[in-house]
Amino acid sequence: MASRESRAVIRGSAHRRRRSKERPPNLNDVTPLRIVLLGKNVSENSGVGNFILGRAAFDSEAPADVVERVGGRLKDRHVMIINSPQLLQTNISDDQITQTVRECVNLSDPGPHVIVLLLKHDQCSTEDQECVEKVLLSFSERVYQHTMVISTQEPTETNDILQKIIQKCANRHFSLHKSSSPNDLLQTFEDIVKVNDGQHLECAGSQYLTMEKHATERLSEGLKLNLAVCGSDGTLKSSTSDLILQQTDRRSDVELHGRQISLVELPALFNTHLSEEEVMCQALHCVSLCHPGVHVFLLIIPNAPLNNEVKAEMEEIQRIFSSRINKHIMILIMQNSEHQTELNEETQSVIESFGGRHHFFGPKTQVSTLMEKIEQMLEENRGEFFSTETFLKAQMNKLEKMKKKINTLETYSLSQGNEQKIILSLKLQSYKN
Template sequence: GERAPMDVSELRIVLVGYRNAGKSSVGNTIFGRAEFGSKQAIKCVTRRGKTSGIHVTLVEAPGWKANIALERSPLLIKRELERSITLCAPEPHVILLVIDVDKSFKERHRRAVQEHLELLSEKVWNHTIVLFSCSLSLGDSTIEAADMEKLKTELEERAAKRRKIVLRENETLMFKKTNHWNNCTNSSNVPGDSPHLSQVRIVLLGYRGSGKSSSGNIIIGREQFDPVGRTAQCEKREEEISGRQVTVVDTPGWGCDVTIENAPERTKREILLGMSLCPPGPHALLLVVRVENSVTEKRKKTIEEYVELLNEGAWDHTIVLFTYGEYLGDTTIEEFIESEGKPLQTLVEKCGNRYHVFKHKNRRNVTELLEKIEDMVAKNNGRVYTADKDRLEVMNQKREEEGKKACERMRSVQNKRKNSKSLMGEFIAFDSFCSFTQFLHGCTEIYTVNNSINFINYRKI
């Protein structure tokens, strides 16, 4: 049948688009005042008002990462996108797809927009008009509002249940922690009236791009790890934090979908060797997971493989560290875990429901994390993670052999190019970037002349 004419006295709008596309600014422009904040939200935000004589209901849906495929978007983002059209019943008149004209828009961005927008309706593109900086599209919905609200309620109930479980475990842990410290005979571990570990040794684990290096910098309190470049070898940094001597070891990440079977031997070896950089062993293994990236069943299995590369007992010393926590907005971490489904829930449970959230440069994050590590150590009766010594010895020998070969190749190149002012053109002599970093470990001094790199004083290995 024919559609009834739209009541121009009322307008229901949904704002969609990738993160930082300018959705909030568009909403504020429509209302003529600041109704939407600049802070990114992971849940729908609804505002109502009157503008130009029209009653407007405006729903801002959470944005996805600009170039991320739908499969990798967190389930909460996808569910909130679907829920957005139910928040202006009976259905929205308009969906505004916001695209920032000042940013590049490549094929991968187009695919991401298409996949996310088609969650709303299979026919959404029949009604779509793109207005750059204020994109406009008409949309229909077949999602039942009652179903979405039921799902939201169930999610909140499960999140509350998880919080209670964690709280109950923490209360039990606090009792055990108190007994543990009371039984400690080493007074150096119990300074003053606030007993805590005098030393905390941490190893960071995770897939590439999860935020390991950035997390290391947050813990240390300054830029010590390169958050942009790819970590090729284990790196160790130390700092005194809140009366504790803290050691942090960053390890190379793995491809998030690359199984242990297909991983480079060097990556696996460096992860294992990271355990030997903080003897007699780390107090905590921080499994770094980025909240913007969904943990699928395949990725969960991959993570499990890498953790169990250490040994089965590694889970007793592991805490899940969620990075880019500001992306959650006012969503609790428990709601996020429940919304992501079984793969992430199983992963958290394998770690004994131990998890923590890092928000950018918030020092309170670190203090709370150290306290959680101490709780875990108390639960483990003071035991730290220990790796197989014979296995580590073999790995160390292989690493030294590679380092020797890398230095020998570089010496050969230098002998051939004694009169050259730069060795930059000779990097092709290395099998890989990792071989080059092995060579750097064999140099005692690096200096620059006219923006070229020069190496002197080789260390005998």
């Protein structure tokens, strides 16, 4: 399908719905258990995050400076993991600590229930202890009430520094080994929540985030909002675009949240007759149309069990744009009536894998309600967008991974017999192509 660009200029009131900071004392299936995962390297953090969620949710070769939020289920609990794989590195600067902590607080809004420290017995020094204390106190003075330690190796001997950190965390420690169960870890999380009467951590950075949000709101009054509509079904995408534009009467003087809106449709990426290079060009072209970048990707799915085509398209979107797109995704579930049907487990799981943001949308849905959710998204992302630079960085990361695979195969092939060398050379050629 050729790319179709639709644009509407929309101006109007600055009224916004405020999210309540109040939360009920008891967590339930509606309120996710928010866990901040702090560590030293991507591979270790990704492994623990995937262990908790029971699936490959985090990429072990993702950029270390990206703080990522992924949702899922642990037993019957809705869990949201905010993964920061570099915050406990001893060489991190104070500015990086401040910025990354704010990002963690922002993504766990209104605050985390549990903070997890990933530490190793043989890599825990006095310098590490100082770093841990500096990072944790950047969250809150009461942070230790919500903090626990996970160690990812069997100790050969007792590490006194690690024991001191564990003691400050009220002796909450989970040793992760091959026979460990996520359900056992869940019990530790629930114990922390119970001790704190179900309340999340009130973070010191929240006041700064509130100021930043107000600043973002003031700046956004006349700011153009770039939306990209994507999904496998061209008809659904077109009808969604039309619904948004029809409800604004396609007039430049219509008022809606003080926004000038640019709406662009992304062609289906999976199961097309286009080559890989052409698909990449289509994706890059879509992003480049939205200068300086896409604020929100509206991913359209039907209000029905997901078929293979829809699932494949969603996987292709994440493959091409990388996990960096997740913080900019809003899933729109198309419905034919005002009644919102209950989502099945598979659909709910897919939505959570994209960050959990979703909205029911149909012929009788008011665009203003969708805009309110988008405004909340912009506040969470502090006005950030997915730019062509972001897209190209994601592709460069893929190339680096491919180079590593090629180098590994080339090294391995040198030690193999002639038959194996032929097979490996063919594999290498396919990678290089």
